[in-house]
Amino acid sequence: MPPLFSVRNAAPADALPAGRIGYDPSADRLLLHTIQTEDAVEELLSTGQLRPNASLTDPWFADAYKWMQAQMATRLTTSGEGALWFWARIRRRDLVDCCRAARGEVLLTCRLPRERVLLSHFGDWHAVLNENPHVPDLPGESENEYDVRFDAIFDAFEDRKKAAGVGGASARDWPQDLRTEIEQTWEHIFQPLAFGRSSALQATAHVLYADDVVEAVRLERRGPS
Helix, strand or coil, X not given: CCCCXXXXXXXXXXXXXXXXXXXXXXXCEEEEEEEECHHHHXXXXXXXXXXXXXXXXXXXXXXXXXXXXXXXXXXXXXXXXXXXXXXXXXXXXXXXXXXHCCCCCEEEEEEEEHHHCEEEEHHHHHHHHCCCCCCCCCCCCXXXXXXXXXXXXXXXXXXXXXXXXXXXXXXXXXXXXXXXXHHHHHHHHHCHHHCCCCCCEEEEECCEEHHHEEEEEEECCCCCC
């Protein structure tokens, strides 16, 4: 049986077709990009599917990934261990920069049914990674006004952590009320109204099938960028 998709070679700057990428977070089938290793692509071609490799998880952020996986279990109809990560919207030059940093790997352009994908705001995801309260913008709020409000919320939460004796502890060791409070703020990263027109969006899924792949480009190790 022939492979379900072929892999072409290209320099990072030539890995994407010219023109607008065409991301649409409201589409029924989402245009997504992910960069995977040669081994992962071989698995996808030989088995017809790719699932997360737990050994690749950064242990420093294990709790954040575990939280995201719990959200996927709640919000998606699919199931599985771990998460595959995609760009659901990113500026062309930033995606090309990602490709330059991943020479020798493979850029996959995919289209996945929306029901298999959990979208989230890439910038706001860092609140989860850093175990900080997420503070959403308010309509009409200036940058300075936001900074003042953020600092007040952040400082008040830090004071509560110190009062509970967990000022320097990981969130897994916080009292349940603090943990519940901060996790409720994190859930805002999934709200479409928070995405904004130009915000970078990420996506997670339990599995990628070979027939989800529209194009595969091996990022050349040498040559022009």
